[in-house]
Amino acid sequence: MTPLARRRAWNLGLRLTAAVLITLIFMFPIYWLFMISFKTAAEIYSFPPKWYPGSFNLDSYLVLFKDGDATTVGNSLVVASFSTALAMFLGFICAYSLARFSTGGNHLANWIVSQRMIPPIAVVFPIFLLYVWFGLVDTYIGVILLYTAFNLPYVIWMMRGYILDVPPALEESALVDGCTRWQVIWRVVLPMCRAGLAATAIFTFVFAWNDFIFALVLTRTEVATYTVQITHYFGGQSNFWGKISAMSVLGTLPIFVVTAFMQRYFVRGISLGAVKG
Amino acid sequence: MKSMQQGTFAQRNFKYLLVGPAIFVLLLIGVFPLVYLLMVSFQGITMTETSTDFVGAANYKQLFEDPRLWQALLHTVIITAIALPLELVLGLAMAQLFLNPLPGRAIFIALMVLPVVVSPIVSGATWSLLFNHRFGPINQIIGWLAGKEMVLLWAINPNLVYPAIIAAEIWQWTPFMFLLLLAALGNVDRSQLEAAAIDGASWWRTFSRIVLPAIAPVMTVAILIRGLDLFRLFDIIWAITQGGPGTMTETISVFTYVKGFQQFETSYTAAVALLVVVLLSALVMLLLRRVELAR
Numbered sequence: 001m002t003p004l005a006r007r008r009a010w011n012l013g014l015r016l017t018a019a020v021l022i023t024l025i026f027m028f029p030i031y032w033l034f035m036i037s038f039k040t041a042a043e044i045y046s047f048p049p050k051w052y053p054g055s056f057n058l059d060s061y062l063v064l065f066k067d068g069d070a071t072t073v074g075n076s077l078v079v080a081s082f083s084t085a086l087a088m089f090l091g092f093i094c095a096y097s098l099a100r101f102s103t104g105g106n107h108l109a110n111w112i113v114s115q116r117m118i119p120p121i122a123v124v125f126p127i128f129l130l131y132v133w134f135g136l137v138d139t140y141i142g143v144i145l146l147y148t149a150f151n152l153p154y155v156i157w158m159m160r161g162y163i164l165d166v167p168p169a170l171e172e173s174a175l176v177d178g179c180t181r182w183q184v185i186w187r188v189v190l191p192m193c194r195a196g197l198a199a200t201a202i203f204t205f206v207f208a209w210n211d212f213i214f215a216l217v218l219t220r221t222e223v224a225t226y227t228v229q230i231t232h233y234f235g236g237q238s239n240f241w242g243k244i245s246a247m248s249v250l251g252t253l254p255i256f257v258v259t260a261f262m263q264r265y266f267v268r269g270i271s272l273g274a275v276k277g
Numbered sequence: 278m279k280s281m282q283q284g285t286f287a288q289r290n291f292k293y294l295l296v297g298p299a300i301f302v303l304l305l306i307g308v309f310p311l312v313y314l315l316m317v318s319f320q321g322i323t324m325t326e327t328s329t330d331f332v333g334a335a336n337y338k339q340l341f342e343d344p345r346l347w348q349a350l351l352h353t354v355i356i357t358a359i360a361l362p363l364e365l366v367l368g369l370a371m372a373q374l375f376l377n378p379l380p381g382r383a384i385f386i387a388l389m390v391l392p393v394v395v396s397p398i399v400s401g402a403t404w405s406l407l408f409n410h411r412f413g414p415i416n417q418i419i420g421w422l423a424g425k426e427m428v429l430l431w432a433i434n435p436n437l438v439y440p441a442i443i444a445a446e447i448w449q450w451t452p453f454m455f456l457l458l459l460a461a462l463g464n465v466d467r468s469q470l471e472a473a474a475i476d477g478a479s480w481w482r483t484f485s486r487i488v489l490p491a492i493a494p495v496m497t498v499a500i501l502i503r504g505l506d507l508f509r510l511f512d513i514i515w516a517i518t519q520g521g522p523g524t525m526t527e528t529i530s531v532f533t534y535v536k537g538f539q540q541f542e543t544s545y546t547a548a549v550a551l552l553v554v555v556l557l558s559a560l561v562m563l564l565l566r567r568v569e570l571a572r
Contacts, residue, residue, distance in 0.1 A: 018374055023385050029448060030391060032414065033403045048420075049412050090299040097295035104296065112299075115307045117561040119509040121530045122550040125537050126310035129317065149306030152299055181291055210396035212512045213530070217538065227398045231515070234402075241406060248399040259394045266390055267460045270453060274498040275460050 033252075037061070037245035044241050060246035069243070072229040073250050078140060079215075079225065080208035083147035088201050090148070091155025096185055098156065099163040100171075109160065113272070116153035123150075124217045131218060138220040146218060147208040154207070154272075155200055161273040162196030163189060199265030202258050209255060226251040311554065317547040324541035336548035345524055346549060349532035356439070356528065357507040360446045365500065367447070368454025375455075376462050386459070389452045397449065401516025404445035405432060408517070432518050438526050445513050450506075454499055461495035462488065505560060529553055 036044060037060050039053040064070045097103045098112075127146060128137070136142030166189055174188045175181070190197070212227040219228055230247050233240040259266070267275050287294060321332040340346060371389075375382060392400070407413050408431035420427040431441040465488055473483045511530040514520060520527035520535065527535070533553065537546035 012379070015374060015377075015379060019379055019381075019385055022371060022374070023388055026392060026448065026452065027388060029400070029403045029407055030395070032407060033399075036406060045412060047411055048417050049414050051414065090302060093295040094299035097292045101292040103292045108296070112303065114558075114561050115303055117505055117557060118307065118311075119530065119553050119557055121509065121511065121533045122314070122553045122557075123307065123310055125533065125546055125550050126314040126317065127306065128538075129543070130310060130313060145302075146306060149302050152302060156299060206394055210394075210398075212396065212398040212515070213534075217534075227396055230398060230402055234516070241409075241412070244402050245406065248402055252395055252399055255394050255396075256391060259390060260387070263387060263390070267456050270393065270502075271457055271495070271498055272502065275457055275495050 030252075033245050034249055036241055037249045039242070041242060060242035061250075064243060064246055064250070069229055069247065070250065072224050072226045072247075075219075075223050076209055076225040076227070076251065079143045079147060079223065080205050082140075083144045083151065083208050084201055084205045086144065086148045087151040087155045087204055088197070091152050092159050092190075092197070093185065094152075095156045095159035095163055096189060099160045100168070109157075112153045113157045114153075116150075116157070120150070120211075120213045124214055128217050137218055138222045140223055143215065143218055143223055143225075146214055147211065150211075150214070151204045151207055155204055158200045158203075158269070158273055159193070159196065161268075162193040162200070165196075166192045195265065199262045199269055202262050203269045206255055206259070209251070311551075314547045314550055317544055318551055320544045322543040323545075332544075336545045339545055340548055340552060345527070346529075346532060348524065349527045349529045352526060353508060353510065353528045353530075356443060356446065356510060357504060359439075360443050360450075361500065361503055361507060363443070363447055364451045364454045364503065365496070367451045368499075369458050371451070371455045372458040372462050375459055386456075389455055392449045392452045393456070395449065397512035398516055400445060400449045401513040404441065404448070404513070405517045408432060408441050408444075433522055435522055435525055438518050438522065442514060442517055442526060445517065446507070446510070449513075450503060453503065457495055457499045458492060461492040465491045501560070501563065505557070508557060508560065 035051075035053060038055075038057050039050070040055075040057050040059060043050055043054060043057075061070075094112075098109055124146075131137045131142050136145075170192065171184050171188050174184050179187065209225075210227065211225070212231075215223075215225040215228045216231070219225065226247055230244055230251070233243045233247070262269070318336050319331050319333065320329050321335065322329065375385060379385070395403075407415050410416055410428050410430050413431075415431070416427050416429055419429065429437055431437045469487050470483065473487055478486075509530050510528045511534070514526055514528055514531055518526045520531045524532075529549075530553075533546060533549050536542050536549060
């Protein structure tokens with residue numbers, strides 16, 4: 001080996017070692033969470049802590065399903081799905097208008113995205129007072145409506161960016177061919193930004209699915225989501241670690257699966273469209 | 278085909294009909310509650326007082342006489358001031374490490390996405406598992422290093438709660454910085470870097486004169502997005518300390534929650550919430566300008 005080649009090999013080896021170490025450190029908490037959920041109660045509360053379960057034990061999960069606590073994951077699914085569908089529909093047509101007709105100019109677009117920045121606690125407090133008034137606390141409609149409103153600015157902002165990427169010439173030729181604007185939106189624009197639409201929908205879903213503070217305030221028992229359910233197992237010295245970890249895995253695994261399909265759009269999605277990746 | 282001007286009402290106002298429903302929902306759930314909040318903040322509603330008579334600016338006066346509120350703001354600022362620079366520097370260092378070809382690079386990056394998408398309440402719960410003084414691995418590892426059994430009470434000891442919270446925060450959001458900065462570094466003009474290398478510029482000189490200015494807009498966006506998120510930090514604290522010990526780790530969001538939903542000081546909480554909105558609006562203005570710059 002020439003000295004240069006040796007130096008390169010060393011360099012690569014060092015970088016690879018560092019990369020593996022860093023990745024291991026960042027994956028360790030997730031490993032620990034998943035691992036705890038497969039331990040028996042005796043293993044969870046053994047000292048010193050064991051770094052792997054003795055067997056692949058599903059007791060923590062079985063308890064969740066037997067007690068009906070697992071239905072909170074279903075609640076999360078319902079509110080996240082419906083609010084995503086609603087926010088995507090309303091947001092997409094609104095974004096089209098903003099992108100193609102510059103409706104309301106920059107002011108409207110800026111106002112919409114600034115809605116996204118309001119701290120949840122400041123919004124949820126008056127909404128709670130109003131929901132008590134209208135009997136919407138702990139109802140699907142109430143939670144879905146709030147998530148829809150919370151995610152709308154994000155959907156509008158992101159979809160506006162994706163629609164601006166579609167060349168207007170395509171739409172014009174469709175209009176000349178006799179399509180109405182409404183048909184153009186669904187037959188030309190929608191298929192053209194399918195990928196952006198899917199990525200935005202997944203993010204919207206994840207925001208609603210992962211939310212804690214809105215659900216904590218606005219749900220009680222009927223519509224409690226999995227994030228709220230997890231905190232029910234907290235209790236000073238006697239935390240139910242088995243239940244906490246199993247419920248966390250039930251809530252986290254689906255998110256890992258869906259986000260695996262959108263690597264390409266991830267950076268654009270988390271940076272509010274500022275970085276196109 | 279009818280032209281837009283001669284069409285029916287629906288055709289003429291098509292662009293407004295498209296934005297209408299979304300604006301309606303935003304006004305209903307975003308703006309109307311804030312107006313309502315403003316009204317409540319001038320009333321005197323508490324757990325025992327249900328009268329909705331107006332009491333003037335009493336609640337706003339109370340804002341300035343409430344040390345717990347300003348401490349909560351201070352805690353929020355402290356956590357932000359420590360976590361944000363650490364996330365930025367670590368994320369940038371990691372982005373540098375992963376920038377050039379590396380075996381398994383795609384897999385490493387795909388794994389780094391995972392902490393970002395975990396629900397913050399789950400990440401808080403996970404870290405309280407890790408930090409558990411008896412059944413958690415962190416004390417165990419520290420014990421190995423120290424050569425004796427260590428019982429550090431991470432969620433209770435006043436000296437340790439902040440490191441614990443900040444560790445959880447950094448774990449979850451350094452990958453966010455990493456992913457954004459990696460994308461930004463990948464977009465730096467290669468030819469400039471090569472020219473600098475030919476001229477024999479040192480690594481630091483190349484980095485500070487070419488790379489840093491090129492990624493500055495993305496860095497600004499990343500800092501502002503994370504800054505906003507840190508300002509409303511709630512979930513991780515709720516899972517690890519619930520604001521304790523005492524009120525030592527109460528952030529402004531936790532404080533507002535406790536006042537409104539545990540102590541039921543309705544009208545005072547309204548004033549606090551409005552203060553939060555006003556403080557944040559200033560930050561938002563800044564962010565908007567930057568996001569547009571980067572587009």
